[in-house]
Amino acid sequence: MKLLKPDYYLNSVYDFNLEYLYEQGYKAILADLDNTLAPWDSDIVSRELKEWVNRILSMDMKIIIVSNARNNRVQQFVKELNISGIAMAKKPFGGGFKKALKKLGLTKDEVIMVGDQVFTDVLGARLQRIKVALVKPLSEKELMITKFMRYFEKSVRAEQNTPNLPQ
Numbered sequence: 426m427k428l429l430k431p432d433y434y435l436n437s438v439y440d441f442n443l444e445y446l447y448e449q450g451y452k453a454i455l456a457d458l459d460n461t462l463a464p465w466d467s468d469i470v471s472r473e474l475k476e477w478v479n480r481i482l483s484m485d486m487k488i489i490i491v492s493n494a495r496n497n498r499v500q501q502f503v504k505e506l507n508i509s510g511i512a513m514a515k516k517p518f519g520g521g522f523k524k525a526l527k528k529l530g531l532t533k534d535e536v537i538m539v540g541d542q543v544f545t546d547v548l549g550a551r552l553q554r555i556k557v558a559l560v561k562p563l564s565e566k567e568l569m570i571t572k573f574m575r576y577f578e579k580s581v582r583a584e585q586n587t588p589n590l591p592q
């Protein structure tokens with residue numbers, strides 16, 4: 426299914442080669458919010474995200490959030506990052522993408538979408554003939570870290586519970 430295949434696979438948004446994108450003529454990144462820029466259950470703008478966004482802006486490129494999330498969630502990020510965003514985009518339908526392009530004053534050839542979901546982000550971008558990169562969902566990564574920490578914690582606890590051997 427060509428419509429479900431992204432142009433690029435990335436570990437995270439931070440793996441984007443921004444210089445390459447710029448050289449290729451991209452003028453903006455359309456970014457999904459949940460599990461792409463931030464874990465779906467977090468409203469914290471990480472320092473890494475803030476720095477990444479600032480780097481994009483300093484390169485004379487733009488970034489706009491295109492999210493299916495509700496408006497107040499999107500607004501939190503938009504305000505703190507000082508960028509614009511489209512909430513309730515209803516991806517994979519085209520309305521949100523079109524609104525974003527209008528807001529940016531750019532054509533579909535000048536932007537690239539990035540998201541963590543095939544059936545919303547990839548399919549949606551493909552239907553609009555917008556290039557798209559698929560990233561690994563952030564919260565899945567967090568969960569893996571949590572799992573690892575739990576395992577680690579468990580082994581520490583087990584050690585603590587081991588009765589001391591008489592000397």
Ligand SMILES: [Mg+2]
Binds near residue numbers: 459460461540541
């Ligand atoms: Mg997402």
